[in-house]
Amino acid sequence: MTTVLPLIIVVPILAAVGAFVLPRWSFPVALVGSLATVGLAVALAIEATATGAVRHTIGGWRAPLGIDLVLDGLALVMVLLTALIGLAITLYGRGYFGRAAPETEKGRQAVYFWALWMFLWAALNALFLSGDVFNLYVTLELLGFSAVALTALADKPNVLKAAMRYLIVSLSGSLMYLTGVAFLYGGFGVLDIAQLSSLTRETPALAVAAALMTAGLAMKTALFPLHFWLPPAHANAAAPVSALLSALVVKGSFYILLRLWLEVLYPLAGTFVPQVISLLGVGAIVWGSLQAIRQTRLKLLIAYSTVAQLGYLFVLIPILALERDNTLVLGGVICFVLAHASAKAAAFLSAGNILQALNDDKLSKLDGLMRALPLTVTAFGLAGLSLVALPPSGGFVAKWLMLDVAISRGYWGLTVVIVGGGLLAAVYVMRVMGRLFKQAAQPEVLSALKPVPRVMEFSAFGLALLAIGLGFAGVYVLRLLEIGARAVAGGG
Amino acid sequence: MIGSAVLYALGGVALFGMGLYALLAYPNLLRKILGMNVMGTGAFTILIAAAYRGSDAAPDPVPHALVITGIVVSVCATGLALSLAVRIQAVTGAAYLTPDEEDAP
Numbered sequence: 001m002t003t004v005l006p007l008i009i010v011v012p013i014l015a016a017v018g019a020f021v022l023p024r025w026s027f028p029v030a031l032v033g034s035l036a037t038v039g040l041a042v043a044l045a046i047e048a049t050a051t052g053a054v055r056h057t058i059g060g061w062r063a064p065l066g067i068d069l070v071l072d073g074l075a076l077v078m079v080l081l082t083a084l085i086g087l088a089i090t091l092y093g094r095g096y097f098g099r100a101a102p103e104t105e106k107g108r109q110a111v112y113f114w115a116l117w118m119f120l121w122a123a124l125n126a127l128f129l130s131g132d133v134f135n136l137y138v139t140l141e142l143l144g145f146s147a148v149a150l151t152a153l154a155d156k157p158n159v160l161k162a163a164m165r166y167l168i169v170s171l172s173g174s175l176m177y178l179t180g181v182a183f184l185y186g187g188f189g190v191l192d193i194a195q196l197s198s199l200t201r202e203t204p205a206l207a208v209a210a211a212l213m214t215a216g217l218a219m220k221t222a223l224f225p226l227h228f229w230l231p232p233a234h235a236n237a238a239a240p241v242s243a244l245l246s247a248l249v250v251k252g253s254f255y256i257l258l259r260l261w262l263e264v265l266y267p268l269a270g271t272f273v274p275q276v277i278s279l280l281g282v283g284a285i286v287w288g289s290l291q292a293i294r295q296t297r298l299k300l301l302i303a304y305s306t307v308a309q310l311g312y313l314f315v316l317i318p319i320l321a322l323e324r325d326n327t328l329v330l331g332g333v334i335c336f337v338l339a340h341a342s343a344k345a346a347a348f349l350s351a352g353n354i355l356q357a358l359n360d361d362k363l364s365k366l367d368g369l370m371r372a373l374p375l376t377v378t379a380f381g382l383a384g385l386s387l388v389a390l391p392p393s394g395g396f397v398a399k400w401l402m403l404d405v406a407i408s409r410g411y412w413g414l415t416v417v418i419v420g421g422g423l424l425a426a427v428y429v430m431r432v433m434g435r436l437f438k439q440a441a442q443p444e445v446l447s448a449l450k451p452v453p454r455v456m457e458f459s460a461f462g463l464a465l466l467a468i469g470l471g472f473a474g475v476y477v478l479r480l481l482e483i484g485a486r487a488v489a490g491g492g
Numbered sequence: 493m494i495g496s497a498v499l500y501a502l503g504g505v506a507l508f509g510m511g512l513y514a515l516l517a518y519p520n521l522l523r524k525i526l527g528m529n530v531m532g533t534g535a536f537t538i539l540i541a542a543a544y545r546g547s548d549a550a551p552d553p554v555p556h557a558l559v560i561t562g563i564v565v566s567v568c569a570t571g572l573a574l575s576l577a578v579r580i581q582a583v584t585g586a587a588y589l590t591p592d593e594e595d596a597p
Contacts, residue, residue: 148576167576
């Protein structure tokens with residue numbers, strides 16, 4: 001069977017190697033790699049909508065020793081999301097790093113950025129397409145390494161320390177996950193997710209694996225109260241890196257957690273473990289939002305907003321594990337992933353533009369920027385609209401679906417949290433927007449702004465439009481998710 | 493009488509716990525990195541124990557393949573962690589994770 005499935009991992013790896021060995025050509029190589037990867041994602045979408053889920057055995061080596069790639073609806077949606085946001089980040093990166101020669105400090109950072117970003121993209125695609133729990137471990141580590149290295153690009157004390165904390169959390173999370181894999185293999189003798197799916201029962205081995213894997217992945221997804229590492233790492237990184245980390249990297253570990261509870265750990269749906277995850281999600285929404293309201297720096301505010309928004313992803317896990325075949329529940333969670341990814345990427349890129357212009361991101365300095373940077377401020381405003389979940393936006397559709405699930409099953413507490421979280425988000429978004437639209441206190445600050453390359457403004461704005469546009473695409477997302485829903489076991 | 497596979501697995505669990513303790517308890521970065529390596533060894537030991545199929549049967553090769561891959565990943569992780577620690581020592585003067593100081597964004 002011929003398929004372009006392996007290429008979507010191979011192409012970004014080649015681009016990464018190319019960008020690294022040809023420092024003078026690192027941007028053109030990365031641009032070609034990005035465009036090719038986007039093209040491949042579209043080709044895969046066409047292939048999967050025509051023929052259903054795709055399963056590819058690399059090199060003809062079958063499981064257990066071979067590596068299987070599986071593209072179902074869920075994986076496809078994530079690959080497409082990464083492609084859309086990835087392209088915007090590549091364009092933004094061009095403006096951000098400019099044409100500095102590789103010998104200069106900025107040029108050195110640019111070469112590493114392009115190479116590591118392409119590695120990160122390859123790791124994300126490999127993660128979404130992995131068909132067995134051990135390869136998920138390997139891709140999880142690849143993702144973590146490139147994310148940590150990207151965080152450490154700027155050679156400043158706080159950035160390096162944030163990257164080190166990130167690495168420590170990331171590695172301990174992965175090792176917990178790996179130990180969980182050992183218990184799964186010891187208990188059931190297979191690693192393939194589709195095979196595990198039909199074998200798992202409520203046994204002590206599954207319970208230990210569930211506890212280890214869930215705790216490790218929750219740590220890597222910065223689920224409250226294990227979120228302490230996220231705000232410094234996401235807020236101190238370079239603007240395009242902040243956007244990548246908040247929009248895509250945390251979704252990688254969440255994706256594994258989601259798949260595990262849907263397909264492997266579901267016999268434990270009735271136990272207290274998913275309930276605890278859900279409660280911690282509620283804690284994240286409340287605590288993250290309150291912290292975001294308290295922040296005095298824009299990028300830290302956006303980072304704490306990520307802590308809060310990640311909470312929403314976890315609150316429906318108990319219902320998902322119980323009703324595995326309900327595309328509507330999964331649809332609510334995935335729409336939220338898409339909406340948050342695009343809105344958060346747009347918010348961090350806008351903040352990057354503001355930081356570039358002002359050389360500062362203290363909230364008290366933001367007065368009156370609407371006049372100076374109308375496109376960037378509009379982008380931030382649209383992203384904020386989606387974070388608050390006002391119609392029409394991707395965030396609104398996602399929360400609408402989630403509320404529908406919560407109300408129809410009589411989870412009134414959850415309903416209050418979902419609505420209340422939106423109100424808290426409105427408070428921190430308005431704190432920023434109020435400043436941006438204010439009459440400037442010191443007009444001379446506005447005239448001393450540094451110019452922001454147009455491509456940076458347009459890529460932030462494009463992502464903000466995506467965050468709003470998703471509000472009209474809910475039906476299509478649900479339709480994509482139905483491709484090969486758990487019917488890929490025997491394919492080949 | 494517990495079998496040797498169980499003994500190995502328990503040893504792995506103990507190593508994992510000791511590594512995690514070192515990672516959390518010691519402020520020195522080198523000790524943290526060593527702690528992570530001990531944690532990894534614990535995870536590998538549990539995997540190797542899962543390969544045991546009785547005293548007169550050949551062990552299952554799959555966990556061995558996983559451990560080999562895991563060791564490669566662990567070497568990369570250690571390399572990345574050490575190079576970060578070296579940079580932190582060069583920039584801040586000490587290989588510790590001190591609280592952040594106020595600096596320009």
